[in-house]
Amino acid sequence: MKVGIFGGTFNPPHKTHLQLAQSAIRQLGLDKLIVFPCGNPPHKSCFVDSAHRLQMTRLAFADVPQVVVDDFEIVSTAKSYTANTLRYVKGTYPDAQLYLVMGADSLAYLQDWYQPQAILSMAQVVVYGRKGVDLDEQIAKQSKLLGASFVVLEGVDTADNSTDIRLNYQFGLPQPSVLPQVDAYVKANGLYQQHLPMCTKLKDYLKPSRLAHTYHVVKAGLKLPSQCNPDDVFVACALHDVAKYVHSAHHARYDFEAGSLPPSVVHAFLGERVAQQDFGVTDRQILDAIKYHTTARPNMTELDMVVYVADKVEESRPYPVSHLFAPTLQQTFYNVLLEASEVVKQSGKVVHPLTQQAVDFYTQLIKEDI
Numbered sequence: 001m002k003v004g005i006f007g008g009t010f011n012p013p014h015k016t017h018l019q020l021a022q023s024a025i026r027q028l029g030l031d032k033l034i035v036f037p038c039g040n041p042p043h044k045s046c047f048v049d050s051a052h053r054l055q056m057t058r059l060a061f062a063d064v065p066q067v068v069v070d071d072f073e074i075v076s077t078a079k080s081y082t083a084n085t086l087r088y089v090k091g092t093y094p095d096a097q098l099y100l101v102m103g104a105d106s107l108a109y110l111q112d113w114y115q116p117q118a119i120l121s122m123a124q125v126v127v128y129g130r131k132g133v134d135l136d137e138q139i140a141k142q143s144k145l146l147g148a149s150f151v152v153l154e155g156v157d158t159a160d161n162s163t164d165i166r167l168n169y170q171f172g173l174p175q176p177s178v179l180p181q182v183d184a185y186v187k188a189n190g191l192y193q194q195h196l197p198m199c200t201k202l203k204d205y206l207k208p209s210r211l212a213h214t215y216h217v218v219k220a221g222l223k224l225p226s227q228c229n230p231d232d233v234f235v236a237c238a239l240h241d242v243a244k245y246v247h248s249a250h251h252a253r254y255d256f257e258a259g260s261l262p263p264s265v266v267h268a269f270l271g272e273r274v275a276q277q278d279f280g281v282t283d284r285q286i287l288d289a290i291k292y293h294t295t296a297r298p299n300m301t302e303l304d305m306v307v308y309v310a311d312k313v314e315e316s317r318p319y320p321v322s323h324l325f326a327p328t329l330q331q332t333f334y335n336v337l338l339e340a341s342e343v344v345k346q347s348g349k350v351v352h353p354l355t356q357q358a359v360d361f362y363t364q365l366i367k368e369d370i
Helices: 014-030 048-060 082-092 116-122 135-146 164-171 181-190 196-204 208-223 230-239 250-252 263-279 282-291 302-311 331-345 353-369
Strands: 002-008 032-037 067-069 097-103 125-126
Touching: 002 014, 002 082, 014 032, 014 097, 014 125, 032 135, 048 067, 048 181, 082 097, 082 116, 116 125, 116 135, 116 196, 125 135, 164 196, 164 208, 181 263, 196 263, 208 302, 230 282, 230 302, 250 263, 263 282, 282 302, 302 331, 331 353
Parallel strands: 002 032, 002 097, 032 067, 097 125
Antiparallel strands: none
16 A cells, blocks of 8 residues: 655645645555644744644645545644654554655755654655755755655646745735635635735835835745744835835825935835824834835844845845845845945945944944954
């Protein structure tokens, strides 16, 4: 008997998950594929109740007869370690050949998983490609590190991802990647929509091109490594350009005077007022992150850094940014700050005093750390 194991947060499940299951069943000749929604993932937070994820997963795979959605990880209070899940499956099907299906992004860190050798002793690992990950490179790396062989799951398009889907729900965008029954469940239960009213209102403040930029800034901000509350990141990134098109004739409405501020900076400082007055934002850190997202400043908070960096490196920007990323948010911020100030100088413009103060402050800080 051949039994496949396919785990994930399924937050939410989408058409690529279904395609992966069907491809695994067909290519591996599986008699059964057991899908395990993760209950308590060791390396990420789901922010959606596990009962909802379990029900959505059952809806997504309801029409595939070989698939069984198992709540083993959901009902357990322990961390959802794959090694323990495999032991559970092995106990249920002691004579079965087990196949563990995972993405290339997970394979890249398999050596750091809980009991990787135990995993490899119990199941054949089957890997599918993921965008931005060199599958051949990761297989060669893990084969050398762990002394194992891997099977590649062929012909799978993994363009869909749950991160983008969650963001699309917040912005009220169409969801072609989500199965109708899952989409209906999401909307009926108000999942992934806590910021939808704000994003809907934001459409009245921004041109479509600026709204698209804002979408990508939120996406970039949520991916950056930080200890910030994701909801704070979302709000600060979503509202960072909220005042971009507020005409000077309406500045008085917000008790704001541009004074000597250069035009490129006005929207950031005014944005603090608009976010507070029109969107009801009262959190000082969020308001400051909006205010200083263009100039930066000394003593940036993590949220300040997230919004500043996300605004400069979001994926629709027409210039290369990969060289700016570093292992820590602080180093990435410094790299972006230096390059941004240099671009201003090369354009013949004067670097804003706050920007220069930030450059001097963090340059000195790095020297002291060295």
